[in-house]
Amino acid sequence: MNNVIVHSFFSDFDINLFKAGKHYRLYEKLGSHITSVNGVKGTYFAVWAPAAKSVSVIGDFNYWTEGKHQLNVRWDSSGIWEGFIPGVTMGALYKYKIHSNHNDIKTEKADPYARRCEHPPKTASVVWDSQYDWNDRSWMQKRHQNNAIDAPFSVYEVHLGSWKKKIEEDRSLSYTELSEELVNYVKEMQFTHVELMPVMEHPYDPSWGYQITGYFAPTSRFGYPEEFKTLVDKLHQNDIGIILDWVPSHFPEDAHGLGFFDGTCLYEHPDRKKGYHPDWKSLIFNYERNEVKSFLISNALFWLDEYHIDGLRVDAVASMLFLDYSREDGEWDANIYGGRENLAAIDFMKELNTEIYSSFPDVQTIAEESTSFPMVSKPTYLGGLGFGMKWMMGWMHDTLLYFAKESVHRKFHQNDLTFSMTYAFTENFMLPLSHDEVVYGKRSIIGRMPGDEWQQFANLRLLYSYMFTHPGTNLLFMGAEFAQRDEWNFIESLDWHLLQYQYHNGIKNTIKDLNILYRNNEALFEQQFNISGFEWITYDDHENSIIAYIRKDLKNEKPLIVVCNFTPVPRVEYRIGLPQEGVLEEVFNSDHKKYGGSGVSNTNQIQIENKKWHYREHSAKIKIPPLATVVLRYNN
Template structure:
């Protein structure tokens, strides 16, 4: 049995940074690291456990016997235990056996910094490396041109376990299989990015990955870490960006996880009012503890550095920002100023965003934040939280609520569909139709649409047309792009068989063409976060439930005219005011026969007349298709 040798990867400077909450590459020090010491190969182990009396490494190399490979605690009061064990090789399974100073509590914990984990329900960590030869140099060099705020970002949100399944073997596709099937599909449909629901190791399938244990390990359900790198690599080679869901908001209390790690409240806040989430029955990080901040920010940097992620979508930010989130009176304590804001979280999120953008200025952070908390996507030097974008939850709720209404009643709810423009430029908004909208009895997006079969599909195409021409970036959950009928079920595949039917094929083609429209016309993205990029033509025609607006880019001559008809009534001579004379050319209609529409289209060229309308000197008559959206160039 090889004894543990004293060895350290930490310098005094590392320890100072760690204690200050400013060590953002902790994964290079803590965890398990294969290396050579004095000509001997083995593995260096290091774990943070300041309340431990003893820590030893147990694993398949020592028959999981405690005490045979004890680690030594550092002299500097950092609480880090470390040591080098000769002969340990890649693939070795291990855990940390921790005896606490608090009584005789002995716990067996997975490594918080493990690069690879056993497949649940097994819970051991696995010694691994990050060796991989990337082939995405072209993408990485030029990705600022794909991820910028003035670039098109149309995101396909994916749950890897249920996107498509191998029906013969009744299993999810592997990372390697997805690198073939998913990459070609996303390329075909024209999305610019994919967003993966959490792929970090998680113990409980029904959590969809939002309760993590292995923060530094891609889930082994679908393959090895290098297999996931291969998937990201293939997406990049196809010109597709990768956004990862990141969950710093809470973690589960599983025995092998972060909770009560060394017999003390190490990662979670010790006050139950700040450390326990009543909705999710989970634990909340102690954002005021510097070492925890180092852990979390290091984790974010890790996925950007070693897995070439192009962005992080931060889950449940609202639950982090407010001390009274989902809590009744008496269940929370105000901050030092008497307010409900969690000042430690605010400070942490600012540090996180500053670190990310300093080290990776060509990526984006995106906040899932459902309240009116100010300046979420404004720079920290202006007092903001520093995110690149924020989900526009209000738009999502108002729009889906509107489209559930029978068209005959929509004239009474015109303000519901136009209200988003009153605050559209207060943040850098992403418009989400996410997984949260197709579960728990909410129906699928198609299932929200009203009317007979033809009208339901027409409404869906109209909704997507409105979404893709509304200011902001876009996110669509998998299945919505072809009109999934049933709610999403994480245990089964999407309803791919529906693509044999014309209406569903039509929805998919419509989304494909909308993605192309969004990518190909700068007026739809160059000023998508600026009031300069949008102008109403007419928002007050509630009687006809019609919206007309202009989208603008950097060049005046490239502006687009968009008109939405929210009723089944065809308008053959509908006049709209226009900013200048010239001609209108229809470049998109959601009513195409190919999509399953009725085929109402406008002639190739519509002359603009010098006839005042809608407060403008010029105007033109157009045809509006039933439950349809049309887009014109004006030249």
């Protein structure tokens, strides 16, 4: 006997949108939803499985028996199966048992739209109705200011499972514990935003969350969905934005996941040249299928809508853009124009960004894109992909390569450092020192620095201060802010005990003060994506391995002068050309003793002279400490 009552959340208009790939709120329709029908409380289920001959809901309420609760297929060829099951309420475990028309195959799948999942390695979906009273109205009302591209954007990247652990209990912190400890720490460090590596449910810890099976469910490893909302809420109450890593590029082949969902390639592209990722041994979404586009765009909007998320960092964009990504000749087919671009994926990204910025104009999307594909962060109406920002992978690669060199050799490689300025304003760039740079034998950031211990830490302070004063926004992976020595290990906690040592604590203080400098000086953020906000003073003093530049605010009333010395030789009377007369004062010095430096500084105000230098009418002599950055400001 089938105990399913015919019921639907879908209107004809919903179905037309779904078929056209234009339904961007599918989480309100598909999945499981607690409701009442004719006064009887239960749960409405709906799942897309067009190749099925039958779909049963199996769960702990029917002893996981196929056929007891068989859904009804809609008459409109949408491929949606739906129905209401009385008595099924909050917390019920379930899956879909799908009997396919294709080769009589049967699959047993978790709900693609489930709001909660069992704790891995268990794989069932959980009926859930996440009620939460938000207390972040103040943040949401001013978010358009805090998230603007002319606002400070300093991001702390976090892997929740290994940021800090309860050692005595051998466990990670819960969402509730993180809402106190992580929030307080980020606030102390003065970061403007937190970026979380994927929090969506995933079966395999070593994937770091990038192999997702539950796209609409925060992982149960750290608590309930409401507790994750508490973490978001607490961040907002402390004026901290939250960005989520989001993975629309691929998904794993786990039996309960999206792959081969109804006995056919439903979510993945049926052509393995387009549907399988050789590097990650995972499946690639079929961007040519309207219903799949609706799934992905609905998922992006779900996190922005239901969880008040402030931005999405879109993972592996390059792998989506190019048909030949990680493929040899013969392993890929050209597009209809003979090119290597994945035209369907490009259209998807444009549609995604158009809808996000239309519905949530006060958020940001950030592309992790490693190629020279043009106009990634330009608006779609100008022909761009429409992202708000793009990771500046070239800057990261060239800068780390330069800093790894002994200082005596750096004069031969100054171009590695200055080259980024030739393209710095072609995109809205974010400068990333992410988790990818401290794994797989690459060493920690401090581990790449040359010289003795003092020089290593001086180099690191120099790197960070150069990064924070370079045009663009910033991202730093957890542990790098106090110079963790070991590579990141997702199993273990960060080495917080290092903060008892002067040099490590000095790096932490450096980052905190750089965040304060960045937030409090309009010259560092008002024109961070505009060439008008930057001007070289000198980039070709390779003999001394020194560069100097000006960062300018919108009105050019409060410019900052930045001077970097990439050698351990202090320069006590180094003359720089300046844009105007007046008096300079030192507002930041990475060689300060409180950071572990030697203390060489410009303690007195610097009088600017009417003496030509660096093709300018005015100049001044300043002290430049060894392996350090000095930031000066006019004080007229």
